[in-house]
Amino acid sequence: MGLTKSEEFTIADNRTAELAKAFAHPARVAILRLLAERKACVCGDLVDELPLSQATVSQHLKELKRIGIIKGEIDPPRVCYCINEPVWEEAQVAFGVLFEAIKIQKQGCC
Amino acid sequence: MGLTKSEEFTIADNRTAELAKAFAHPARVAILRLLAERKACVCGDLVDELPLSQATVSQHLKELKRIGIIKGEIDPPRVCYCINEPVWEEAQVAFGVLFEAIKIQKQGCC
DNA sequence: CTAATACATCGCAATATTACGATTAATAGT
């Protein structure tokens, strides 16, 4: 049906999935990488670095802002985007929790 | 158009995005968490733990296998799934590279 | 051989995502 049954899963699993979506498209990986490396910041510069139209880049930025992992400060007529560090760290922790889980027990059926 | 222009991005960014997709749905987060914590392993047990039909769970498992982050060993009549550790570590490294990038330079326009 | 069990796959329906041209909104400079 294309409708994720979010309400059936835990808050934590839903949030982890949402944070992962920020990284689940190569354009968004590229955007986050450029912002994290401080190689670009202004929307127009991101458009120059990416093989996508301005409208499409703007849409990806909107989605990243919705998730909260970036923020945009308007500096007319430009908008300067940057990583929103608290959420960036939230993502790091959320994935870290998963990655650590495998180390807890080494026995099991497989 | 709904068609990601993958060929226009780097191999690395595409792979990071693909690995992120493994975590980009709450059902898959739950599956990976259960497998990593060794709380379940057999497909049927996963179905019992999740609010989804057997067909849907099987489909998520197929996608996770396609990405490579899990593997399934058949143990007739069951199939035992587990984390594929090399790819699990690949994901850890891929995200780690991004998370570290922000620490390189603290100056910048924002 | 037959039935039961466990899982994969098919086919379908519905929603979500990706992409972009065109337009709009806001501001700066003249």
Place this chain on the structure above:
DNA sequence: ACTATTAATCGTAATATTGCGATGTATTAG
């Protein structure tokens, strides 16, 4: 006020994803 610049949003189209009932496949038990 007029124009240029920058970015957001609208409208539309196409592909992708999610979900499940039904069916198929393989293996085991009897």
